[in-house]
Amino acid sequence: MMNRHGILLLVAIGLVVSSQQMYTAKYHVEIRQPTLAEGILTAQRDVGEPVADLHEPYESDGGKTAASDTVSAPGGREHEHSHEADVESGIGFHHHGPHDHGEEHDHEQAGEGGGRSGKHDPHEAERGPAEPGCCSPAGPAVSPGLALVLRQLGFAELAANLLWIQMDADSHRGLWHRVDFALALIPALDPSFIDAYLLRAFLLDEYQGRHDEALAILEQAVKRVPGRIELWEQIGLVCFNHDGRHGPRRRLEQALEAFLHAADMPGAPSHLVRMAAVTLAAMGRREEAVRLLTMVEKEAGRPAEQRARDREMIGRIRSGEAF
């Protein structure tokens, strides 16, 4: 005959199974993330790329660097996620690009057939020149394999951060194929790592001329992380396409929608409304633009400095300036 403990144990097992079933059902509805492989496949399917070869980065870096031949680097700029300050200097556009530590990345290398550029690399003195086929001794060495293991152990966020650091080191060495790979992998590990989307979109847009793909990445990012102002703002900037910097097309309707959406979000920077107004002006809807700015300028709580900029922008829109 079963004793009291045995019965309790059976009850406990029953409780565990039923509660786990309940929780799993709720979890799958509310939380479930795509598995890593699904994430990579979805990410690449969405931007129309071939499936990444997980082994590629392990092969000879020196030889593989040529894979990024198509990158057209105009002059070793630091990667800036948002680079539209020149739309209008008075707009007060928030510029959240360069690394805080003020180092430059070797963007030139990719444009020179994969060989190392003659540009001074601030890290080279410390670590020596990059060796083909292996990682620089002084640089971090996070393999995607380690990232996968960490992910499986429940440390997906740590893996994404470590890959970001590795990506930083790779970009300093001009290992662009590895940078591309890391930037595709980071969001698959941690879909909320928006800097990876922003940087990847920037590299595609600025250095490879793949403007539509860059926009597709940003659009995919806002689907996954809809609550981040930076993403909407960047979509607006790419679609606004001041001076044809982001390809031949201007998508003003989409830009307007993105700016207005970003401006409506809590904590949105004040300049976003001006960006929306500038977009309206670019669409030929100058009266609407003026009305919008007049309305926000009168809002209680708008800082005096911003009001002055709003008034300045109203003047420029009325003057018929082309945006």
Add this chain to the structure above:
Amino acid sequence: MFPRIRLIAWDTFLDVARHKMLTVHLVFVGISLGLFNLFGHFATTPTLEYRMIQDVGLSIISLFGFLISLFIGSTTLRDEILHKTAYTILTLPMGRWELYAGKFLGTLLAAIVNVFLMLGLLAGLLYLKFGVLWTGFHWVVLFMLFEFAIMSGMVLLFSLSDSLIVCFSLSVFCVLLGNMMDHVRHLAAEAGIPLLIWLTDLLGWILPNFGLLNIKHKILTDLAISPGLALSAGFYVASYLFFLLVAGSWILGKKDL
């Protein structure tokens, strides 16, 4: 009955708090969290710096939390049995299950306090550096508590085995498998071997599914989860703790002391 259990639980908690190893662990956690401020060096924006420190901090806490749970769970009852101090307690008019329940609750309390200490340290560092805390912080605290409560209870159960190595191995194995359970089940399903599928399903129901309790990515993305989900997770964790308590009491009752 309850005063006896409470007394043993409190004594267990004080015992853990007095242990030097725990202090050493917490110092390591402090150093690690402090060092990971350096992650900000790689950030392109203050927002990224914040999230890098936060992500790495939470991962450090997860790792050390597991180590601390392993240390607490494997020593509290096992040491008492090895040093034969458990016999003194068992001469009193109380059941073995009461001793186990007391140890179980004391261990849980110690694990919870440790998680609070570590998360408090991280939150303090973040607040000092940035002046803000992320919105979903309380959810992170809650789910980490869930994870470590199960881990501690599980290690306490395994500590009833004859060897410390067996206890450590089983604990590490269960934590690894618990984190990878969905993937293991998926692999078994892909392999299409009915016996393997049945076995992995069985394991899936019996072992704690830590993968389901790790919701950091969700919290850091959307900053919130629904109270319904938290409640259902709480019910799952409570059921699992009850199962561990009953299983442990049963094994201790059968153990030849």
